[in-house]
Amino acid sequence: MADTPADTLTNGPGAATVLAVAAGGLTLGVLALLGDAFPAISAALNLWKPTGALSGVTDIAILVWLIAWFLLWRRWAQRSVDMRRVGWAAVAMFVVAAVFTFPPTMDLLQGK
Amino acid sequence: MEITLRDAVTVIHGMGLGAILLLGFSGAFFILYSLAFAGHPFTVRQQKFANGYLIGLATLAWLAVLAGAYIIYPWYRAVPPSGVANFAEYPKHLLTASPTTSGWHDIGMEWKEHCAWFAPLALTAVAALVIRYGGRLGEFRGLRNAAVALLALAFVATGVAGFFGAMLNKYAPVRGGPEIVLMKGEGHG
Numbered sequence: 001m002a003d004t005p006a007d008t009l010t011n012g013p014g015a016a017t018v019l020a021v022a023a024g025g026l027t028l029g030v031l032a033l034l035g036d037a038f039p040a041i042s043a044a045l046n047l048w049k050p051t052g053a054l055s056g057v058t059d060i061a062i063l064v065w066l067i068a069w070f071l072l073w074r075r076w077a078q079r080s081v082d083m084r085r086v087g088w089a090a091v092a093m094f095v096v097a098a099v100f101t102f103p104p105t106m107d108l109l110q111g112k
Numbered sequence: 113m114e115i116t117l118r119d120a121v122t123v124i125h126g127m128g129l130g131a132i133l134l135l136g137f138s139g140a141f142f143i144l145y146s147l148a149f150a151g152h153p154f155t156v157r158q159q160k161f162a163n164g165y166l167i168g169l170a171t172l173a174w175l176a177v178l179a180g181a182y183i184i185y186p187w188y189r190a191v192p193p194s195g196v197a198n199f200a201e202y203p204k205h206l207l208t209a210s211p212t213t214s215g216w217h218d219i220g221m222e223w224k225e226h227c228a229w230f231a232p233l234a235l236t237a238v239a240a241l242v243i244r245y246g247g248r249l250g251e252f253r254g255l256r257n258a259a260v261a262l263l264a265l266a267f268v269a270t271g272v273a274g275f276f277g278a279m280l281n282k283y284a285p286v287r288g289g290p291e292i293v294l295m296k297g298e299g300h301g
Contacts, residue, residue, distance in 0.1 A: 009245070
């Protein structure tokens with residue numbers, strides 16, 4: 001918690017939080033694009049019919065985010081990691097996610 | 113004065129959860145600035161308030177996207193039965209039926225339905241960072257910057273979703289279901 005002694009508080013758990021949320025965002029972007037490009041994938045993502053493929057896109061993204069958070073947190077709980085690399089990796093993942101979820105660039109990537 | 117059930121749920125989603133969320137970002141930025149940049153020492157009580165505030169903001173974002181995706185979106189994208197010519201209760205079809213309004217769906221809804229989810233994800237991460245590191249977040253420069261960037265991302269995502277939500281509801285409101293009487297009015301005929 002916030003009052004953890006200085007010598008035991010590392011940036012590992014925080015880095016895990018940042019990288020995991022970026023992984024969740026990237027998953028959302030990739031699945032959104034794939035679902036838009038391929039009808040078969042869209043049908044597979046249709047986990048709940050009233051919401052359609054959006055249900056699969058968001059449910060799987062949340063699942064990936066939570067699993068990544070749990071695994072990275074366990075791995076980095078006591079460690080100090082290179083936050084610069086984690087930060088840039090997260091930025092790259094969110095940029096890709098943003099491009100893949102913006103309809104004009106989605107269409108451009110599919111040659112529409 | 114009446115409102116349909118679908119209108120009421122849409123109002124709660126947009127003008128309730130969404131608008132309060134947007135207003136709440138200023139407080140979240142202030143907390144982060146005060147805690148991690150200005151170095152103001154928080155008392156235990158203030159730290160608890162900051163934690164609760166950010167958890168509350170993340171909860172609002174989760175409720176907004178879940179209500180949007182699992183209650184309102186199915187009404188929005190409902191397919192009209194064959195032979196129906198009036199698309200008033202089928203907003204997606206109302207918009208895509210005309211080239212002058214189809215962009216509100218093709219860009220507005222298609223973007224909003226995905227990018228809105230960045231807000232609860234990012235806000236949950238910001239809350240987790242503040243709860244975990246508290247007043248010592250400023251010592252970890254990379255994490256501090258990441259927290260601000262995530263908060264900004266959540267703000268932009270909420271803004272995009274809010275703007276297109278308002279515009280979509282202007283051109284093709286999600287309407288229907290039982291009427292809720294809010295107040296008895298007088299006839300002016």
